[in-house]
Amino acid sequence: MKTLVLQNPGSLELTTTTPPTAPGPTEALVRVHRIGVCGTDIHAFNGKQPFFSYPRILGHELGVEVIAVGDEVTQVAVGDRCAVEPYLNCGHCIACRRGKPNCCASLSVLGVHVDGGQREFIVVPAAKLHRSSELSYEQLALVETLGIGAHAVDRAELAAGETVAVLGAGPIGLSVIQFALAAGARVLVIDINDTRLAFCRERLGLPAADLIDARTGDVADQLRALTEGDLPTAVFDATGNSRSMMNAFTYPAPGGRIVFVGLFPGEVTFDDPNFHRRELTLLASRNARPEDFGRIIGLIEAGRVDTKPWITHRAELSAVPSLFADWTKPESGVLKAMIEVPA
Known part of the structure; x- marks a missing residue:
């Protein structure tokens, strides 16, 4: 599958990687349709992102489609459009026990600590998917940013x-x-x-x-x-x-x-x-909480949050390596760049 890999600071390459295997019992295989580019990605590209190592697949602002689910998954189904909560928490540390999974003691964030979604397919915990039957993939990819x-x-x-x-x-x-x-x-x-x-x-x-x-x-x-x-x-x-x-x-x-x-x-x-x-x-203030995702999806669906002004630049996955360096420059006028992944 087509994948963008940040090999080193300033070196973003389009390559081919092995597609993920079938999801585990509590996981979902999703097709990535839209990927938002955020400050974390830009800092990583410029070599200024803490908690980071190379090479890395960036991408944690995702609008995805569910392709397959594990045997124990009930909260989403094949065909659902979803936003991805990219914070992979342990569930048992003191922060998680107190309802603060966003600052879990052993938190891993997709696209930062572990490989993210700048690729065609990815397997994620099904509990990290927040579905909407109304929002577009672009809108779903903006939910994580709004959650911050x-x-x-x-x-x-x-x-x-x-x-x-x-x-x-x-x-x-x-x-x-x-x-x-x-x-x-x-x-x-x-x-x-x-x-x-x-x-x-x-x-x-x-x-x-x-x-x-x-x-x-x-x-x-x-x-x-x-x-x-x-x-x-x-x-x-x-x-x-x-x-x-x-x-x-x-x-x-x-x-x-x-x-x-x-x-x-x-x-x-x-x-x-x-x-x-x-x-x-x-x-x-670090990341967002699970309940923020559902609340924001509801606000966008109700028309109380307008996402239309946000996206200023768009490009397909294969064109991103030649554009990304310019996107990091203030003079480019980028507010939010959105990567499209053709099906």
Whole structure:
């Protein structure tokens, strides 16, 4: 079967691999139809992804079709269209026992710790499939990205009427924005990319006054001006940039919280007196929970989450090696690239 393999940083090759065998009793064999490209894939391509080794088959944002199921599988059937929950957890560690499989002590993520879905077929645990009879494969491939934002907003326990700031308007930041708005918050967006700020204005309907270009002045001062001196009560950093993450400690209001959604492979430091004086809360947000997938599918089916603006670039699997390096460049204008796998 056709497979994309990231041999080393910067070296993505189309090759042929052996198709998977029949699924085990609790597994499903699926045909991959759509694969979303995310920041994790780009970091891996650039050699900046932690917890990573080469060679690796990328791909964890998947829209798939069930081809065969094991004898004990009841939750999906042949022909079902599904989103894939790519987090392979153990089920018995303290995190799993407490309902936090997204941060399992021995978590493996498809396309990161183990080979993912940039290929024609893959076998996955059937319990990790979330079906929909209404959504397209492209929509299903976006569910995992949206789940990252949904979980981050849940971590912050936002209340209606809060003013929050989102640093970084890439796909993860946009997913945070989507669910912060759904929670009834006013959202201020900070970025250095004109295209992404324009997207927030033109496609998400955010007021131009609530969009901050971090290149044009002190961000904290601009936040104070927009909040009548109060500052936001929650700040989400979706950049994965150490400087941005460290600056985030200056942006919340007293008693506020910071949620690190983006991941940086190194140390992040902060001024402790400033942190203590304002009694800030620092939260990490990792992946999403199983219930997020079903909730998001329901929201898309009901028309409450619009996925149409998200996909800016498309290509078939065989064309991706010649395009991927350009997709990693900010000037390419890629918001979300979608890989199509011809049947």
